[in-house]
Amino acid sequence: TRSATMLATVLHLHRGTPYIYQGEELGMANAPLRAIEDFRDIESLNHYAQELRAGTRPEDILPGLRAMGRDNARTPMQWDASPQAGFTTGTPWLSVNPDHTEVNATAARADPDSVYHHYRRLIELRHNEPAVVHGDFTMLLP
Structure with missing residues (x-):
């Protein structure tokens, strides 16, 4: 969780348009x-x-x-803690990550300290804080 929120913060506070890939906002890890x-x-x-x-x-x-x-x-999007993570009732092309019982959209939305809610706060910050969008920074140790 700490590494996911740190990386999200760096991404969202840099210039340009941040992209969020499938599951990144939940803290999904490599299978x-x-x-x-x-x-x-x-x-x-x-x-x-x-x-x-x-x-x-x-x-x-x-x-x-x-x-x-x-x-x-x-791997399939981890919607919930069910056997195929809420992605399908069938057999997915790739196996569901075993961590889906803990890392999933349902759990993330219910936890105010989750990676998901950190992303929401970062997106709100980008919309409401001009310095984040138009600001500049100086590298101290280039």
Whole structure:
């Protein structure tokens, strides 16, 4: 929660238009993809196959895919604590992040100290404080 609110604050207090990606406003984290079977991204799957053909061990390939792959941030939106996080009653393309029982929209909206409410306060600040939109800053340690 602390890192999510810190990053949101930096993003929203800089110049330009802040973008909020799916689940970022809830503090959703990357999914813990443990095996190649958990991945769906074609680039990750192709890279894995290429590395295997080159003789790289699977346990040496997976950390890079976890860090650089796209699937860990493409998991279903976590609406609530239900079995598929309120995203579907079926089987989603990617597994739901196991933290959905704690990190979800329903829980975030109910908690005034949540990442979600921090985002709301930042958006309000951008609308009501001209210095945030039109201000300038000087780098002290460039």
